[in-house]
Amino acid sequence: MAFNQKDIISIRDFDRKDIEYILKLAEEMEPIARSKKKSDALSGKLLGMLFYEPSTRTRLSFEAAMKRLGGSTIGFAEAGTSSATKGENLTDTVRIVGEYSDALVIRHNMEGTARFVANIVDVPVINAGDGAGQHPTQTMLDLYTMKRILGRIDDLRIALVGDLKYGRTVHSLAYALAKFDVDVSFVSPKELKMPHEILHDLSKSGVDVYETDSIHEVLDKTDVLYVTRIQKERFPDPAEYLKIKGAYTITSKLLEGSDAIVMHPLPRIDEISHDVDNTPQGRYFEQAFYGVPVRMALLKSVIK
Amino acid sequence: MAFNQKDIISIRDFDRKDIEYILKLAEEMEPIARSKKKSDALSGKLLGMLFYEPSTRTRLSFEAAMKRLGGSTIGFAEAGTSSATKGENLTDTVRIVGEYSDALVIRHNMEGTARFVANIVDVPVINAGDGAGQHPTQTMLDLYTMKRILGRIDDLRIALVGDLKYGRTVHSLAYALAKFDVDVSFVSPKELKMPHEILHDLSKSGVDVYETDSIHEVLDKTDVLYVTRIQKERFPDPAEYLKIKGAYTITSKLLEGSDAIVMHPLPRIDEISHDVDNTPQGRYFEQAFYGVPVRMALLKSVIK
Amino acid sequence: MAFNQKDIISIRDFDRKDIEYILKLAEEMEPIARSKKKSDALSGKLLGMLFYEPSTRTRLSFEAAMKRLGGSTIGFAEAGTSSATKGENLTDTVRIVGEYSDALVIRHNMEGTARFVANIVDVPVINAGDGAGQHPTQTMLDLYTMKRILGRIDDLRIALVGDLKYGRTVHSLAYALAKFDVDVSFVSPKELKMPHEILHDLSKSGVDVYETDSIHEVLDKTDVLYVTRIQKERFPDPAEYLKIKGAYTITSKLLEGSDAIVMHPLPRIDEISHDVDNTPQGRYFEQAFYGVPVRMALLKSVIK
Incomplete structure (x- = not known):
């Protein structure tokens, strides 16, 4: 065993x-x-x-x-x-x-x-x-969800989206994905980028990482959109927060033309619109x- | 099935x-x-x-x-x-x-x-x-209690007592009883009578309904006294509330000479006196x- | 049976x-x-x-x-x-x-x-x-612990230590021990001695009881140290409380040279030092x- x-x-x-x-x-x-x-x-x-x-x-x-x-x-x-x-x-x-x-x-x-x-x-x-x-069992179920729905983990193109700076879920998931042969994109506002030491660890593990602040840029070359919440408290200026929140909200309109499945560790507040819930792409309840x-x-x- | x-x-x-x-x-x-x-x-x-x-x-x-x-x-x-x-x-x-x-x-x-x-x-x-x-499962157990203790639901004479205006339990029970061949009395202070639309629905279902504000009037022709709580908040005048409460409290003395069983959805506060608990008529714990x-x-x- | x-x-x-x-x-x-x-x-x-x-x-x-x-x-x-x-x-x-x-x-x-x-x-x-x-099931498990670890209850020398005045656990245990052939010592500050009526009951049961305010006095002739908490609230004078607390704290140093096992109904705060936890004498988790x-x-x- x-x-x-x-x-x-x-x-x-x-x-x-x-x-x-x-x-x-x-x-x-x-x-x-x-x-x-x-x-x-x-x-x-x-x-x-x-x-x-x-x-x-x-x-x-x-x-x-x-x-x-x-x-x-x-x-x-x-x-x-x-x-x-x-x-x-x-x-x-x-x-x-x-x-x-x-x-x-x-x-x-x-x-x-x-x-x-x-x-x-x-x-x-x-x-x-x-x-x-x-929160290792969350990471295990995230991996299981990808494998179960898409048939494999190797060769997947996975975009982690949202608060990559403070989110423990995406940190653990990034480390776990580094054990597989995957393409990872980190999509976040510049204030909430993946910490340097994690990027460093991943590159040492041989993972190709791509960083961007635009979901649109990765959407048509992504199999999995893994979305996390951006918290208001991270922004001193409420107007700045509202602008950013809008740019990182997943809607069924945004997903048009994409084949990516949408995952989320839950609870979500409004970072994924409810019109995604019952689409073939919204898989967070199955997750x-x-x-x-x-x-x-x-x-x-x-x-x- | x-x-x-x-x-x-x-x-x-x-x-x-x-x-x-x-x-x-x-x-x-x-x-x-x-x-x-x-x-x-x-x-x-x-x-x-x-x-x-x-x-x-x-x-x-x-x-x-x-x-x-x-x-x-x-x-x-x-x-x-x-x-x-x-x-x-x-x-x-x-x-x-x-x-x-x-x-x-x-x-x-x-x-x-x-x-x-x-x-x-x-x-x-x-x-x-x-x-x-x-609260449909409450109504089911109310019906089961009657059938279990009295052997049938048809032909029973049932008095619903107390707050008939706001109590969801008695509303559901009234609708359920309308599916059987029963005699129903509604006993309440005039401020807390069964709502008109429910009376209307029942009469359309062919149920004979009798309304009164006096328990004494129905007591000797009732098989089941189904008691509910009258809440203080319903009365602007505390003195009025106290008077009414007294008239709708079930005591073992009140029950003398009656064969009715006493039911209550519980919790009760003081609308049934504790001296009824261990009489053959007080059946609310069995219920x-x-x-x-x-x-x-x-x-x-x-x-x- | x-x-x-x-x-x-x-x-x-x-x-x-x-x-x-x-x-x-x-x-x-x-x-x-x-x-x-x-x-x-x-x-x-x-x-x-x-x-x-x-x-x-x-x-x-x-x-x-x-x-x-x-x-x-x-x-x-x-x-x-x-x-x-x-x-x-x-x-x-x-x-x-x-x-x-x-x-x-x-x-x-x-x-x-x-x-x-x-x-x-x-x-x-x-x-x-x-x-x-x-709290009778606590007393049963206390007795079981003694029997299980020391092979018997009869002939044991047991010291009850701490707040003997208000602690329900030690009161029950004292009555239970009176049914066996044991030596019991009561070790407490003079303000928190075992109540007179319990001492009286025990002596009527034929139990030899020894009272002292010093752990040291009983330590080398004790098989079981049963420790309970002394609560701050019992003492009007905080300085007095601190002094007494110190004298009734069990440490591994205090236990040197003693064979007694240490029991406690738990929760403990600081009346048993953590350095006792992993010694062969500290048996309260097993208890x-x-x-x-x-x-x-x-x-x-x-x-x-």
Whole structure:
């Protein structure tokens, strides 16, 4: 078996073989995730869910993944219902829930929390997002979505669009794509360009990167438009923000003549117009669904 | 099979045959709901629970129903632990949770939400109350309670008591009773009478309706007293409210000499005195229990 | 079978035979709690969890216990997501959830709540802590921890340390230890001594009790140091509090030369230094884990 990770902390801990192993296993999981087949692969097993920050998609898709495999979950959906309100520190809480569980999923607003937790508990730890840090299972499902819809990852032309400076999702995805043979374009306003050190790392990995501030420039040579939100707070001048927001909004009109599929990690606010939702190109809800089989594959792989 | 509803949105979508089908199936479910028999009819299945408004009875009885049938649930119990706090709109959240689940149960404070949701997701949607709108599973369990305790619905003499103007429960129940051959009395203060359009609809359906402001007038010719709360906010004058409240409070003394059973959708505050709780007439806790077999019947019918 | 309790309200309701029965059964549960064996002993069964006060350890370990045995849970983790916010009284809520469930676990901030609830519902009730009152399953797991680690309870020398005046945990534990043949020391600042009536009860039970304000005095003749938190609020003078806190803080340095194991009901704040966590003496995380097999034994015993 190719996969020998105990913890799922950062996509950078995985090599191409690991990732391919998970994507393949996720494909086997899909009929179960779609409720077309039953499984009791994880029956009797318990997943501890420590969500110090609220999250619908990530939390519910982990729960769905565990339950579709016959397992159960325990935990909390926000810090308020945990002993955090009594002043108990994170260390004690995770050690205790680790004692009750066969694996832990943790989301926290502080970068580095997942790695810290993995070092103090015996059971496998899956990072479900730690602040500005990593969210590796999101990247896995992004890759799975491309492969599932377009049949491959190698040779794809992928444009990452929006806030490339602060978005942890696009950072992780960029590193993961560097393990494949792809064409990557970075499309962002000049204020929100991909950080230099990431560009540097990618070029060291042999990835050809193209930077532009215009979606139009890449649209007809792109297979995947991966869109992220540009936040108002990034711009001191509201007028500047409005102008930029307009230029990075995906509409069905913009997509006319393009074959690109549109992906988004969600939640979106208005960076993708609702008229894209029901087109053959708008695939972000399907992408959200793929979180379930991908997380099933990961849970099945780490829980003994 | 008589039952071919995909979504459970309004009791008005059901004809008598549909309702009878569910009541019959609920009877088969009862031993499982009482933990006297086991079932894995929905094992491997997932119910998405979207409770934008808190609720104990409705939420927990849906969960109990799903779990007694071997299924699992995912979701949230209040808007706070969902991505609603990140500004994600309802549409995206329900589409995503719909992707993870085999059916959705939704409660929301805005009338029409359930129908709206049913139109945008592929899986069956069950309305667990949408504001001033509908709460059809409550009506089903009300009917089941009558049939279960009194052996039939036809020929019953039923008095709906309390706030008949604003109470969505009594509106739905009135429409449902119109499908049967019953005697209905509406007992309310004159400020809180059943709305004209509902009276009109009922009379078109051939139901004989009697209106009064006095419980005493109907008490000895009633099989079922269905009591609802009169809210203080409905009365500008607190003294007027107190007087009226007194006249519509059910006590064991009031019930002396009557054979009527007392039902209530709960929660009650003080419109039924606690001395009724343990009498053979006070059946509202039993009624609450019947929410489980009725919802089992509905879940079993809509989840494929 | 020795065990014939329906409700688990106070450790004082149990005789030595009952306790030994549970401890023995907990040992059989341990491999299942550790996920080394599977069980469906409670499959199809529902545990109602009514947590009016938040709690991580107690709530999650009950959930883990129920789920490891193949059962399910319903309920709420804080009063906010229940109908309590609509003004529904406790009595109605517990009767309703009692109708849905095969047993109830309740935590509430008001002493006596669990006994009150046990009197109004038909299903077994387990007290998960009612304010200044009882928390019997904590005491059971405390006893199990001693027996499991040290091989016996009889003949152990046990020091209860910290706030012995207000701590419900040490009160219950003291009563339970009185059923065994043990040596008990009470170590506390003079302001926080064990209440007279408890000392009196213990001496009537034939327990030899030793009181002191110095840990050092008992350290080399103690098998178990059971530590509890001293709360700042107990002292009008902050300087006095700081002085006392220092004298009752357990550090690995303090433990040098002692063989005692260190237990704590958790959460701890700083009364046990983190350098004790990974020593062979610091056993409080293991103790927390034992909450699972002990609660499995109790659930299995009361749910029919």
